[in-house]
Amino acid sequence: MMLESAGFEVLNIGVNKSAKEIIEKVKEYKPDILGMSAMLTTTMVNMKEVIDIAKEEGLTENMKIMIGGAPTSQIFAEKIGAYYSPDASAAVETAKKLISGAVV
Template sequence: MSQILETIAGALADGAVDNVKNGVRKAIDDGVSAKDILSKGLISGMDKVGLLFKDGEMFVPEVLVAAKAMQAGLEIIKPLLLSDGVQSVGKILMVTVEGDLHDIGVKLVGMMLEGAGFEVINLGVDIPAAKIIEKVKELRPDILGLSAMLTTTMASMKNVMDALKEEGLLDNIKVMVGGAPLSPMYAEKIGAHYSADSNEAVFLAKSLIKKT
């Protein structure tokens, strides 16, 4: 059993979509549980990708390819996970704030978080605070992830934080922020948690979930 899971993890790290699909299907045929395929195959592979990315041995385009391979495998086992009652690590609502149209970074972070076992919902780009608050109330995520790639749209993050505070929602949700112009100091100033890249975002999200 461990051999096929190692094969899946290795294929994922190589970004070999077809090999991941074939490996997942073979594991299912061999009687491997969907939970083990997820944790010991797909997530294990993404963990490897995360470490390579952190060490500078893998770059964003390669990470995106690996993440697509992970999603291809995940699509196959999703029905099995649901029928087995496997719970996600946590629910994360991702969004690029109002005035900002950049989405590559937030998509990459979302893929990495999915690879770590989170349920990720991406609201899209240029989303006003009122819409974000509406979705937070509707979906009740554990974590809200805000992205901004422009200095001029950083203020939109503060608007969201202020709105969350006014609505009394900050007691029930953790907020992660990221993007090129941001800093840990700015995140702390507005009451959010900062991550510098997608790999760091995964570790941050896991630590925030443990605190809830």
């Protein structure tokens, strides 16, 4: 919602999606940024799986990956190869920097 308010086109594919389902949507829509959010630590594992598959398939060459959500952290994001935003407002600023090519 915050990203849309800032002028970004957002495709929300819903919750509880498998890594395979997310990767299929990435291939279909070719986003500039893939954003993932976790509400529980149990879903954080899926984030790493998505990123690993995206890297293996060369999808990260033209796409940045952002994560957020209550159980995530900057350390976790760095560990899995994603950009981190602690809240929705910060996500807007991070997305703007990623799109402009600025250092995040």
